Amino acid sequence: MVGKILIVDDVATNRIVFKVKLGAACYQPLMASDGKSCLRLARETLPDLILLDLVLPDLSGIDVLRSLRADPLTADIPVLMFSASLDPQARLAALAAGADDFLTKPIDDTILMARLRNLLRSHEALAELGQRGATLKALGLAEAQSDFAPPGLIALVTERPELAMRLRRDLAGQLPDRVVALSREEALAEGSLGTAPDAFVIDADLGGEGGGMRLMSELRSRSATRHAAVVLIHAAPRSEDMAMAFDMGANDALPLGLPAGELAIRLRTHLRRKKAGDRLRHSVQDGLRLAVIDPLTGLYNRRYALPRLASIAERAEATGGSFAVMIVDLDRFKAVNDCWGHAAGDQVLIEVARRLGDNLRGSDLIARIGGEEFLVALPDASMAEARQTAERLCHAVHRQPIALPDGSELSVTISIGLAVAQGPTIPSPERVADVVDRADQALLVAKAEGRNKVILSRTAA
Template identity: 60%
Template sequence: MSGKILIVDDVATNRIVYKVKLGAACYAPILAADGKTCLALARQEKPDLILLDLVLPDMPGTEVLRRLRADPATASIPVVVFSAEGDAASRLAALAAGADEFLTKSCDDQTLLARLRNLLREHEAIAELESGGAPIRALGFAEPVSGFEMPGTIALVTHRPETALRWRRDLEPQMPDKMILISREVALSETALSPVPDVFVIEYDLADPLGGLRLMSELRSRSQTRHAAICIVKQNDGSGGKALAFDLGANDVVYATEDPREIGLRISRLLQRKRTTDKLRASVRDGLRLAVIDPLTGLFNRRYAVSQLADIAAQAKDARQAFAVMVVDLDRFKEVNDHFGHSAGDAVLTEVARRLAANIRHGDLLARIGGEEFLIALPNTNLAMAGPIAQRLCRSVQEEVFAVPGFAPLGLTASIGLAICDPGVSWANEPVAAVIDRADQALLIAKSGGRNQVTISKNAA
């Protein structure tokens, strides 16, 4: 885990004390005595976390927070406000300005370090998602930031319904989000929990002293709730367990006796961070999809098709089964682009992709591997099965004309080269590229033989 922590305090003794504590915990402390130095070091050093005092000689800590959050270079750095005073006004001002946590300097070291570990884990997870999405954004695939956010869903999980009703009554004036009251059983039910809440607010003493923490562990282990934010609510400060909750994965821990405005701000912060990570995760997922998808037709691209064909060949070899590979090429497609324009050509290719997909089986591989060239792989398929499929694909292109906007309907045909790999014949010596090459050679024969036909290459010589 990264551990560069910027300590901002105007009292030299405090800076030294926390430098020693954090150094002993194997973090790398950086020191600043005022707000201006903090802002400069935050941009220059890119710390993993900032420990910020509210009282500074040149500007209030809340102003430092606002500037950190307003600067894209420092906006995502977690900030823990560490103050000698813990009055409600100071806490609310710090959280409203963008603090991730507010701790008093009387906080015990165990809780402090647990909270730092917790925030550093979250920061590192976000940084990994951002680094994964950077190449995607550079290619222009990232979507613009939405200016409007739909209300989130917050699940209140308590042992007694009256407790959840009281929480909802106190929190509703603080936030516009939807709040639902659910039991532990509903929280763990894949069918009853729809939609999945963005934030779970869980009672620490849920039926027994550690019931809330056990529920949190269960939620973290399940795919549908793994990425939800979790806030644990303790009844009072005297029972301990806050550090344990942070180390087990709680995103925040609050006390039931705290000002509802503060709890509302904390939950809103969790919801905001959850939305950010969801968008980053979706960006990475969409980028991975775009890396293997042809953007025009929605089919797989050549790179993905070749790797998948290698898997199909390996499975066929192990099972001693035949498989078939087809290369499909549209006849005289260049004339379409020359006479009707590239937009018409794109429309034709999209329709051809649809027709090909409609005439193969679920589990077969279909990819666009060139301008007007498509690759089809048929697992567990011999010649007797592949031949009729290839003929059907030929007819699907020929029998129905293509609608070209602004022009008369257009008739097209396709030629297909078909390569069959029979079990026990040349498995060890014929790589996937050679199979594709045999299908290509068969395609050339189909083209030279008059087009609109299927030519078969059974095995390598």
């Protein structure tokens, strides 16, 4: 999708110049000449990024920015502010109000376009995570996240001790976060600090020209540091170097000697966004986990079990091996609920699930696929091994009564239907359901023949 960029500038010539540049880069430019128009268009069109002038005829750019950040609809839209003013206090105020960056006119085209690409990529990645999390939350598969954010960990990576000392001194007292100095090797050594840094401030000339970007690429390739914020510090920045840093994924590319207050504000912003991204990722991961887990027993559910069973069958077919499928059903479970109550029934299901799991291998699959029905799959299991395992499961459930919530005890049994696919009898993945059906038919026989027993599929090899 073409990125929509809202240009906010009271000078028509400036708006037209931006429009031509953005149009040539295949963006969709929108234009506003004052703060109120900006706020209205931002709510109506929800642009992917806003280019906002500091000085506007009706509202200051900073007031507009604060209004954007206060509105839930526009709060997360990246805002790139610009101005001809060299006033450092205005720059700090803009960054503190939530600007993603602040560029001074005349703006270098190379840096501008690289920064736009950089911010749009980051915004799209977080927006996608947010949409997934919202979907899972709507389905009841995501838990609310705590607003509490512990102090972060910032790593300064440079081979110049004087630079590390200066940066630590500048940041001391301005951030609640822990700041440590690391060598390149220490930055890449996972676990050296007990936890991965949330942000890296890297000397762009680490180990020679371009060394900082090479280290950043290494950090981005590793799972522990892939999402950390990265700020590159350039001693003598060139526009092409800063543009390349943005295109390679740096969150910021800054000149050496930047005022300590500005560096601290930028780091606070990057840490806040990194932690927000972490929360979204954790929410999505938790939601996906909940989507395939039975909430009562903690076992996998049918949604997970059937595709996993298909992959077990594929592997057996490729290696010429075998696998077994069991359908396990609690005997007379309706009577448990009717006589003892649903709380007792839940306790029975939980304990039976635990006993089944405790008597299987780590590579085996167990899932709850119905009210009192479980599916067990045994990769690389022969008929004799599968039958022995099934008999062990029956014994594990029956040998000891289950304690109920009221302190009483109840003995329960299970019936198992067993089917084995071996050698040339292994079906194609889309026919795995036939093996499950064979096991299900064997289960019906076990029920009919008195329960608490294992019956092999009559057509098993």
